[in-house]
Amino acid sequence: MYLELAGLVTGVLLVAFLWTHAFLVATVVFGPAAFDGMARFLEDYYLSHAGIGLGLVIGLVHVAVVARRVPAGYRAQRTVWRLAGKMRHTDTYIWALQVVTGLVILVLAAAHIWVVLADWPLQAAKSALRVQTGYLSFYLILLLVAEYHAAAGLYRLLVKWARFRRRSLARAIGAAAAFILSVNLAALWALFYFGGVR
């Protein structure tokens, strides 16, 4: 039970982190100056240190407590995939993809955090340079995968605990995820086109 609750709490916190992150990055839409101002503000009050540090710890705890859900053995893996394939059952597919995206995030997010920290402090010009020098596809993939994982995780969590039927939950979460995704895409687009220009 404690593992279940830990998975829930860390999951919610990570979604909060991810979605806050989205809005912060999206300040670049209002120009590089806004982004740099935001970054400096967070830095001055040690908010980015706290945020990234806590995010890392929570992320690792999340991985540790949810990994038990992944079928570990070859037999179990084969069973689940066969069952999903035979039944053609949407929610089982959603979960399988949630597991896969989780693994992808583990690798890509590690790279992303490493690159950002190695190039500290945060500046719009540096972020823009990354996006403009061929890493656009990296960020697009990470973005899609992370948003999918967050939405699927939030959906599963509400399915497990909430008092509402699934249809309405799916619609609400789909709408929220689409909104956050568009915010992120706007930020990427801004970084790609004028992030570096002052």
Added chain:
Amino acid sequence: MDRRLTFDIFRYHPFTAGTEPRMQAFHLRETPGMNIYAALTRIREEQDPSLMFDFVCRMALCGSCGMLINGRPRLACKTFTRRLPDRITLYPLPVFRLVGDLSVDTGEWFRHVALKTGAWLHTSRAFEPVAPEERMDNETVLKVYEAERCIECGCCLAACAKVHIQPGFIGAAGVNRLARFMLDPRDERSAAQYFEVLGSQDGIFGCMGLMGCEDNCPKDLPLQLQLAYVRRTMAAAGLGPRGN
């Protein structure tokens, strides 16, 4: 209508020496209103009397005829051929012990889980046959009945990835059955006592929320809400003060 249907049926008699599992094809002309149960009966009467499958009530009340119909757990009596393609594949339900062909022993599984979880009314009061019945308010009765509608056909278990990979997990049918007693005011067990049988990886916290159970329940039980209710109650019991 007037289709020629092909049934690919799993054949295996585990208790007959020297037989191997195999698929066998049967052909039938579709008749109006034909369901899988009717088709199987005709195949057995007209083509192969050795074909084994379970049935009792023919109207989705007994839960005997659960099987995999084109890969999905369904009741044979409630599944109509007009909604299926020309080629229909039938397998016995997984998870349960195979008796032969499409026949499985669900009773063994359910009896084991019922004994393991104490799935009956626990009360210290002696039954008085001549006393008037105790009253229960309508709302409670409806909730109890909703859980009680489960016919224990096993479709939810066959559709659950967790049941497949963790044999001790009691599945939606097991949780729903205990929810029925949790809702019943005559049951004297405390939340902490329920936690003893439900608050583990084999109980409610083993559920991954894939909802294969609800999407394949032939009786359309509200299993998502039922599981969530038990999960909330058990989390509260687990976090609350210990003791009975």
